[in-house]
Amino acid sequence: MELKHAIYDRRATRAYSAEAVAQADLEALIDAAIQAPSANNLQPWAFCILRNSALLTRISEEAKALMLQSSPATVPSPHVEEMLGNPDYQIFYHAPALILICAVGDDSWSQIDCTLAAQNLMLAAHGTGLATCWIGFAQVWLETDEGRAALDLPANWKPVAPIIVGHPSGVTLPPSRHTPKLVWRD
């Protein structure tokens, strides 16, 4: 796929078919992720891959409950609060896989490095016909002791980017972009 199409046509996708993502395809996405630049080439990332639908549903339930419990601090709007209160809303949109990119170690750039890896992963997925969505709703729960224990995360792995991956079902229309604020300092 041409780079321009990858950049312009990637979408945060919220509808997935039940088809599993092949192991080799997940490995290829991680390989694309680690091609990202990183400060001092520390490559401070690690990947936790979840494919257990029962666990994903459990995380969704617990993450929703935790966010609602700490609302409004962690819930941006009444619309989101209503969504999280809907028992039919699964924060992972029933995608077959979640790749959690974690920052490893305490380098001050590590979380930024992980977000660069995340963008690579999302573009690479789009390039192969897969779809993704970063799921920030999972973040607060992933940082809890319960969350870390459920995923058995090593102590020095910090969750940064929970990204669902799957085969898209249907078409996602592009949300419009605001005109960027620019200042030119010629």
Ligand SMILES: Cc1cc2nc3c(=O)[nH]c(=O)nc-3n(C[C@H](O)[C@H](O)[C@H](O)COP(=O)(O)O)c2cc1C
């Ligand atoms: C840090 C971050 C957190 C996000 N969290 C969520 C989320 O929890 N649920 C969701 O449906 N989309 C989430 N998104 C997707 C955004 O809503 C989406 O990227 C935005 O609406 C623009 O759409 P596009 O990615 O298709 O251009 C998140 C995106 C980012 C970058």
